[in-house]
Amino acid sequence: xxxxxxxxxxxxxxxxxxxxxxxxxxxxxxxxxxxxxxxxxxxxxxxxxxxxxxxxxxxxxxxxxxxxxxxxxxxxxxxxxxxxxxxxxxxxxxxxxxxxxxxxxxxxxxxxxxxxxxxxxxxxxxxxxxxxxxxxxxxxxxxxxxxxxxxxxxxxxxxxxxxxxxxxxxxxxxxxxxxxxxxxxxxxxxxxxxxxxxxxxxxxxxxxxxxxxxxxxxxxxxxxxxxxxxxxxxxxxxxxxxxxxxxxxxxxxxxxxxxxxxxxxxxxxxxxxxxxxxxxxxxxxxxxxxxxxxxxxxxxxxxxxxxxxxxxxxxxxxxxxxxxxxxxxxxxxxxxxxxxxxxxxxxxxxxxxxxxxxxxxxxxxxxxxxxxxxxxxxxxxxxxxxxxxxxxxxxxxxxxxxxxxxxxxxxxxxxxxxxxxxxxxxxxxxxxxxxxxxxxxxxxxxxxxxxxxxxxxxxxxxxxxxxxxxxxxxxxxxxxxxxxxxxxxxxxxxxxxxxxxxxxxxxxxxxxxxxxxxxxxxxxxxxxxxxxxxxxxxxxxxxxx
Amino acid sequence: xxxxxxxxxxxxxxxxxxxxxxxxxxxxxxxxxxxxxxxxxxxxxxxxxxxxxxxxxxxxxxxxxxxxxxxxxxxxxxxxxxxxxxxxxx
Amino acid sequence: xxxxxxxxxxxxxxxxxxxxxxxxxxxxxxxxxxxxxxxxxxxxxxxxxxxxxxxxxxxxxxxxxxxxxxxxxxxxxxxxxxxxxxxxxxxxxxxxxxxxxxxxxxxxxxxxxxxxxxxxxxxxxxxxxxxxxxxxxxxxxxxxxxxxxxxxxxxxxxxxx
Numbered sequence: 001x002x003x004x005x006x007x008x009x010x011x012x013x014x015x016x017x018x019x020x021x022x023x024x025x026x027x028x029x030x031x032x033x034x035x036x037x038x039x040x041x042x043x044x045x046x047x048x049x050x051x052x053x054x055x056x057x058x059x060x061x062x063x064x065x066x067x068x069x070x071x072x073x074x075x076x077x078x079x080x081x082x083x084x085x086x087x088x089x090x091x092x093x094x095x096x097x098x099x100x101x102x103x104x105x106x107x108x109x110x111x112x113x114x115x116x117x118x119x120x121x122x123x124x125x126x127x128x129x130x131x132x133x134x135x136x137x138x139x140x141x142x143x144x145x146x147x148x149x150x151x152x153x154x155x156x157x158x159x160x161x162x163x164x165x166x167x168x169x170x171x172x173x174x175x176x177x178x179x180x181x182x183x184x185x186x187x188x189x190x191x192x193x194x195x196x197x198x199x200x201x202x203x204x205x206x207x208x209x210x211x212x213x214x215x216x217x218x219x220x221x222x223x224x225x226x227x228x229x230x231x232x233x234x235x236x237x238x239x240x241x242x243x244x245x246x247x248x249x250x251x252x253x254x255x256x257x258x259x260x261x262x263x264x265x266x267x268x269x270x271x272x273x274x275x276x277x278x279x280x281x282x283x284x285x286x287x288x289x290x291x292x293x294x295x296x297x298x299x300x301x302x303x304x305x306x307x308x309x310x311x312x313x314x315x316x317x318x319x320x321x322x323x324x325x326x327x328x329x330x331x332x333x334x335x336x337x338x339x340x341x342x343x344x345x346x347x348x349x350x351x352x353x354x355x356x357x358x359x360x361x362x363x364x365x366x367x368x369x370x371x372x373x374x375x376x377x378x379x380x381x382x383x384x385x386x387x388x389x390x391x392x393x394x395x396x397x398x399x400x401x402x403x404x405x406x407x408x409x410x411x412x413x414x415x416x417x418x419x420x421x422x423x424x425x426x427x428x429x430x431x432x433x434x435x436x437x438x439x440x441x442x443x444x445x446x447x448x449x450x451x452x453x454x455x456x457x458x459x460x461x462x463x464x465x466x467x468x469x470x471x472x473x474x475x476x477x478x479x480x481x482x483x484x485x486x487x488x489x490x491x492x493x494x495x496x497x498x499x500x501x502x503x504x505x506x507x508x509x510x511x512x513x514x515x516x517x518x519x520x521x522x523x524x525x526x527x528x529x530x531x532x533x534x535x536x537x538x539x540x541x542x543x544x545x
Numbered sequence: 546x547x548x549x550x551x552x553x554x555x556x557x558x559x560x561x562x563x564x565x566x567x568x569x570x571x572x573x574x575x576x577x578x579x580x581x582x583x584x585x586x587x588x589x590x591x592x593x594x595x596x597x598x599x600x601x602x603x604x605x606x607x608x609x610x611x612x613x614x615x616x617x618x619x620x621x622x623x624x625x626x627x628x629x630x631x632x633x634x635x
Numbered sequence: 636x637x638x639x640x641x642x643x644x645x646x647x648x649x650x651x652x653x654x655x656x657x658x659x660x661x662x663x664x665x666x667x668x669x670x671x672x673x674x675x676x677x678x679x680x681x682x683x684x685x686x687x688x689x690x691x692x693x694x695x696x697x698x699x700x701x702x703x704x705x706x707x708x709x710x711x712x713x714x715x716x717x718x719x720x721x722x723x724x725x726x727x728x729x730x731x732x733x734x735x736x737x738x739x740x741x742x743x744x745x746x747x748x749x750x751x752x753x754x755x756x757x758x759x760x761x762x763x764x765x766x767x768x769x770x771x772x773x774x775x776x777x778x779x780x781x782x783x784x785x786x787x788x789x790x791x792x793x794x795x796x
Contacts, residue, residue: 008790017775033745157748160721
């Protein structure tokens with residue numbers, strides 16, 4: 001894992017001092033809330049319905065056990081004993097006091113963590129594949145490049161007052177576990193001509209009010225030049241992105257209005273100006289970072305055998321464990337989606353336990369997924385049973401990864417000041433409706449995603465089944481969409497028809513799923529593939545017929 | 546009836562204008578009536594209560610009931626965590 | 636107003652008169668330009684003006700043929716949230732402009748670090764800024780991650796000599 005050197009630490013420490021000063025000026029009424037708000041937002045501090053909410057970055061989704069223990073400490077000391085893992089590899093706390101926030105930031109800095117640029121119209125946390133460094137299908141570990149992006153984007157002087165927020169994701173496999181085509185910039189590490197590493201560059205994806213799939217603006221930019229290339233993209237956006245209408249200010253609108261061809265031409269012209277300026281970090285810096293993501297000290301004698309004797313363990317093994325590139329090892333996903341629970345929430349006790357298990361079984365490393373689960377990336381197969389048993393004790397071994405109860409949900413109107421409707425209760429009721437594991441396995445892969453407003457933090461546009469909460473004359477109502485995907489086969493879900501009440505939408509989801517079971521070619525045809533094959537007619541008939 | 550509400554600068558706590566000061570409890574909220582705009586303007590100018598706003602509510606036997614779910618959630622706490630928020634104190 | 640302005644950035648520099656220009660914070664060794672400033676739409680190379688103002692929607696590159704004859708380029712920030720002026724400054728400095736580059740308008744304390752980094756060397760805030768507070772803000776971050784017009788060495792260069 002990346003570990004701060006004296007430079008990184010000094011910069012983050014200076015940020016804590018600056019924030020302490022800004023908070024003091026606000027508390028003394030030396031600056032107005034209007035002036036203070038963008039400053040606290042650039043430190044991840046929002047005012048939500050019940051209190052301040054703090055969003056802490058988990059760069060490229062990688063945490064050390066020590067950092068996880070710090071998150072548990074923050075939950076206990078500054079919050080109400082829990083945290084919420086988000087769809088962009090951040091964690092949020094819901095009950096923060098402004099007056100205590102500087103001390104909280106100082107504590108975080110001791111664990112090499114921060115909340116820098118987790119909000120505001122700037123470059124946000126760089127997200128990545130939760131299986132990075134472990135996946136059998138990646139061309140190289142993308143995280144050193146993501147770390148370089150983190151440093152490049154931190155306090156970027158030209159790009160801290162962009163038209164709107166800006167999100168970058170980096171992967172290194174053809175399998176997209178980070179929804180890169182739904183980011184402002186998506187970077188896929190690939191081998192180019194001659195076998196050299198470079199990035200395929202997607203620009204202009206996004207969800208929100210106007211969802212769009214990103215366009216490939218370059219098939220290959222050598223790794224030695226991707227920073228200046230990103231700089232050129234950001235420069236075009238900063239200069240020409242719309243500032244007259246907040247709903248049209250994201251880069252996807254600029255790409256759409258210019259057309260991908262013209263946008264690409266402008267980026268290339270800008271890059272021709274910028275590339276000679278020496279903006280790219282040298283190879284030595286990449287090598288320094290990469291050395292910190294060195295392969296763990298694998299047990300080369302680790303066995304590939306697993307005792308599947310316990311049927312409950314076997315269920316978890318089949319659903320939540322993925323192949324690892326190293327013989328004798330596996331990748332284990334920890335579900336934060338117990339039936340009836342709050343998607344993505346973890347208690348301080350659970351965080352401490354996971355930190356201990358990571359130390360014992362996974363080289364002290366934990367990953368966070370965009371679908372609000374956690375991952376231990378390098379587990380000896382021989383240890384999986386012990387790991388599972390310990391997780392099960394803490395309600396962390398629900399064998400439901402990518403199944404109908406593994407629902408993404410934003411905080412919604414239970415917490416969020418922007419929400420129009422509650423998301424969590426809808427997710428809970430659907431999960432309870434489909435609580436039977438036999439039923440979940442019969443349905444197979446099905447990704448339900450729930451957002452409480454048009455901003456789409458719950459990724460409803462990318463849901464196989466997407467649910468959007470809306471306000472209908474002061475009452476909560478829900479729209480149902482089908483056919484979205486945030487994976488390598490990215491697509492946008494399409495609204496099925498008129499909306500529903502809270503109870504009505506749960507019934508409608510069940511009708512959609514029963515219709516799928518009727519029309520699928522067999523248990524191997526996923527819901528999404530059935531939908532793409534037959535269209536929405538059978539589902540409309542089932543729901544509205 | 547109309548209520549004046551906001552969040553305390555230092556803590557973020559939800560508060561309601563009770564006629565003479567700020568209360569944590571929705572059932573203390575006073576009908577600000579025609580004084581609402583003046584009270585809101587004074588609150589904003591003081592810069593000590595954030596996101597101050599006037600909200601519509603209906604009087605009930607249990608106290609004011611805000612018209613929107615948003616304000617009812619603010620008044621109580623998260624509906625999915627009855628152990629948290631003002632609702633947990635009652 | 637005057638007590639919070641200390642524009643004498645150069646040791647021994649005489650105190651300028653208390654005019655509108657007194658609100659300008661200087662980071663230049665040379666004196667500030669205090670002649671008339673024309674907006675870009677009125678600027679032509681034939682007009683013999685040495686100072687031009689860029690508004691957020693203006694293309695800074697329109698000035699590139701004329702840089703040698705300019706003593707001041709003022710970049711307007713009508714609203715601090717509008718960050719186009721940062722790109723204008725970066726473009727002008729990268730093109731070799733060495734004259735005064737002034738950020739004018741909604742220039743707040745918490746933006747001055749970024750403004751200095753992209754190449755502004757004078758600041759004309761609509762609401763006066765305390766020079767000591769500005770200097771403290773500028774001194775706060777000991778290292779930077781990116782190369783920029785201010786010429787500070789990015790940490791990757793410090794790490795690798």
